[in-house]
Amino acid sequence: MNDRISLLNDPDRYSAKLPVWEGRLRLWHWTNLLVITLLILSYLIFDNHKLLGLPKPQTVFFQKTHIILGYLFVALLLLRLHLASKGAPFSRWKDLDPRHEGKGFVTVLREEIALHMRPATDASGLPVPDPDPGHNRLGRYLYLPLLVVILPLQAITGLLWASLKFGWLPLPFLHTLSHPAFSATKWVVSNIHAAILYAILGFIALHLLGLVKYELTFASDLFSSMIHGKKILTKRAVENYQKEVDP
Numbered sequence: 001m002n003d004r005i006s007l008l009n010d011p012d013r014y015s016a017k018l019p020v021w022e023g024r025l026r027l028w029h030w031t032n033l034l035v036i037t038l039l040i041l042s043y044l045i046f047d048n049h050k051l052l053g054l055p056k057p058q059t060v061f062f063q064k065t066h067i068i069l070g071y072l073f074v075a076l077l078l079l080r081l082h083l084a085s086k087g088a089p090f091s092r093w094k095d096l097d098p099r100h101e102g103k104g105f106v107t108v109l110r111e112e113i114a115l116h117m118r119p120a121t122d123a124s125g126l127p128v129p130d131p132d133p134g135h136n137r138l139g140r141y142l143y144l145p146l147l148v149v150i151l152p153l154q155a156i157t158g159l160l161w162a163s164l165k166f167g168w169l170p171l172p173f174l175h176t177l178s179h180p181a182f183s184a185t186k187w188v189v190s191n192i193h194a195a196i197l198y199a200i201l202g203f204i205a206l207h208l209l210g211l212v213k214y215e216l217t218f219a220s221d222l223f224s225s226m227i228h229g230k231k232i233l234t235k236r237a238v239e240n241y242q243k244e245v246d247p
């Protein structure tokens with residue numbers, strides 16, 4: 001522990017602590033975590049209503065709670081997508097795209113895996129953290145598909161489900177579709193919506209494993225960065241930070 005603290009305070013290793021995550025991004029991150037947790041909890045309750053001995057009105061209550069939380073989830077997702085085009089530099093698409101120096105997704109992925117498995121070492125033989133001040137470049141391979149495919153698909157299928165099942169917004173007429181069309185739409189929507197739960201759980205597991213592995217390998221301060229917004233950066237990361245913030 002002491003070693004870690006002295007590494008964090010070693011000016012030869014980490015040269016500055018600078019604001020990276022803007023307030024709106026942090027607010028999105030933690031509110032989104034809370035809402036997703038409640039969405040999964042409400043699903044577990046209505047899906048296990050028989051086991052829990054819940055009467056029909058209470059089951060419907062939890063289904064409707066799930067949808068209202070779902071609308072909140074959609075609003076949060078729109079906020080995150082807005083930040084990706086109009087937010088601070090480290091919230092933007094550019095900082096979520098792993099490609100750089102003209103290299104494509106596969107080449108960068110290979111390089112980043114090697115870099116994280118066998119990091120370069122400094123004069124004292126300690127692994128050197130990556131030079132990106134914002135999103136970790138390997139982490140971008142999780143964040144980008146999450147924000148572009150997984151979460152939007154869950155939002156779209158959830159909204160369609162709400163219209164099909166209860167005639168709620170955005171497409172209330174789906175509730176009154178004729179039998180074959182209704183069943184086919186319900187089958188597609190429900191299966192995609194259910195499958196994406198596992199994609200989200202997979203993302204969370206990899207996200208947490210990646211964060212723990214990074215902190216242990218590089219004695220960094222990632223976890224708290226998403227709370228106070230600041231990251232401790234190496235000299236090279238500070239140079240890249242300045243290019244990013246003041247191009």
Ligand code: HEM
Nearest residue numbers: 039043063067070071154155158159161162190193194197
């Ligand atoms: C991370 C976000 C979400 C997760 C993890 C999640 C999870 C689930 C799961 C696992 C089911 C059961 C499988 C199925 O019937 O398809 C379900 C059902 C449902 N979800 Fe979601 N959902 C999310 C977001 C949403 C959103 C955004 C909405 C709508 C605004 C929504 C509306 C519904 C509806 C209407 C059902 C059917 C309920 C029923 O069977 O009566 N969900 N959700």
Ligand code: HEM
Nearest residue numbers: 025029033036134135136139143204207211222223224226
């Ligand atoms: C206990 C749960 C979680 C913890 C402790 C956590 C922690 C963190 C931390 C420390 C970062 C900064 C990492 C970096 O520098 O690259 C981060 C970034 C991120 N996390 Fe999480 N996270 C959690 C759950 C989630 C969940 C549930 C989601 C979404 C489904 C999520 C989505 C993201 C995204 C997209 C980023 C990149 C920042 C952005 O562009 O918005 N996290 N998380």
